[in-house]
Amino acid sequence: MKFTISREGLLQPLQLVSGAVERRHTLPILSNVLIKVSEGTLWLTGTDLEVELISSVKLSGSFTDGEITVPAKKLVDIIRGINGESNIIFEVEENKAIIKSGRGKYTLSTLSASDYPNLDDWEGEVEFEVKQSDLKGLIEKTHFSMAQQDVRYYLNGMSLETEEHIIRTVATDGHRLALSTLDYVASALPARQVIIPRKGVLEIIRLIDYNDTLVKVQIGSNHIRIYSTDFIFTSKLVDGRFPDYRRVLPKGSDKSVWSSRELLKAAFSRAMILSNEKFKGVRLNLVSGELKITANNPEQEQAEEVVDVNYEGEDLEIGFNVAYLIDVLNVLNSENVIFNLSDANASALIHAEGDESALYVIMPMRL
Helix, strand or coil, X not given: CEEEEEHHHXXXXXXXXXXXXXXXXXXXXXXXXEEEEECCEEXXXXXXXXXXXXXXXXXXXXXXCEEEEEXXXXXXXXXXXXXXXXXXXXXXXXXXXXXXXXXXXXXXXXXXXXXXXXXXXXXCCEEEEEXXXXXXXXXXXXXXXXXXXXXXXXXXXXXXXXXXXXXXXXXXXXXXEEEEEEECCCCCEEEEEEEEEHHHHHHHHHHCCCCCCXXXXXXXXXXXXXXXXXXXXXXXXXXXXXXXXXXXXXXXXXXXXXXXXXXXXXXXXXXXXXXXXXXXXXXEEEECCEEEEEEECCCCCEEEEEEECECCCCCEEEEEEHHHHHHHHXXXXXXXXXXXXXXXXXXXXXXXXXXXXXXXXXXCECC
């Protein structure tokens, strides 16, 4: 196998697929990237058995077909360190990969491509095309509420749901819930709900941008795949049943707090400095037209913030994890935000003013 390519032409797809490569590997080959030349196209593949990333680039120089695997991190570091204007010659001789550029020559160990694991072939059961910006927005508005290393493994991921003309993402860690909905008018979609694992969700966020380029999403019984002009991304799905989020959404909240998002975020951020480092609890005291935020910690330090709000209900005292509140205010992009409350023991429902396509539920804390 042999091919010639520009440094930039190789570095970009190589960095893209190396994100899927397993760094703390149990199988040595999982730290490698699969390099394949076929019919004038260079294919690069990285996987950790849970997610797989494939990228391709057309070769304009001379080439010889073949395939091999080489250590991903070492190859990325070598190509990144080569002068930006240089051409690279890659060839395989006697089970060694040789990279030449200018007067430099690097020899890497290899492992056979025949031993490289591929995700099983599968059929897509649901398929749709969506703008990258719409898909990224759906995921970024909810992914921060995923659990981390929860024994309820189905919470360590994000639910993706299709239903008629709606695509919905939901994430929860048991203490908070984030839900985002996208109207999909192109066609009617079959009803389907799957759970994308945490690593798959974070990889999708890394791969797609806020632009109008379309990506194709394909959902199978055990996998999800995303096709773009730059990559093919595949992730296994979590085998489990996601909680019924509809039962968590508060109903009959009779108190509404309306305020500036930036004003609240700044006040919560300052109060968090002196909150308990482990529990991040703050006390909210609501009276007509005013919100008082109080935080304290075991060192007997205290923060107090007063914010003008639009509120005309009964006086209310309620506690929350302030980090959860700030997470929500960070992803909302409206000028004003609305909190719907009922009493000190009921969850808060938060959304942007005039937009309920993204809803956030936060359970109260006892302080």
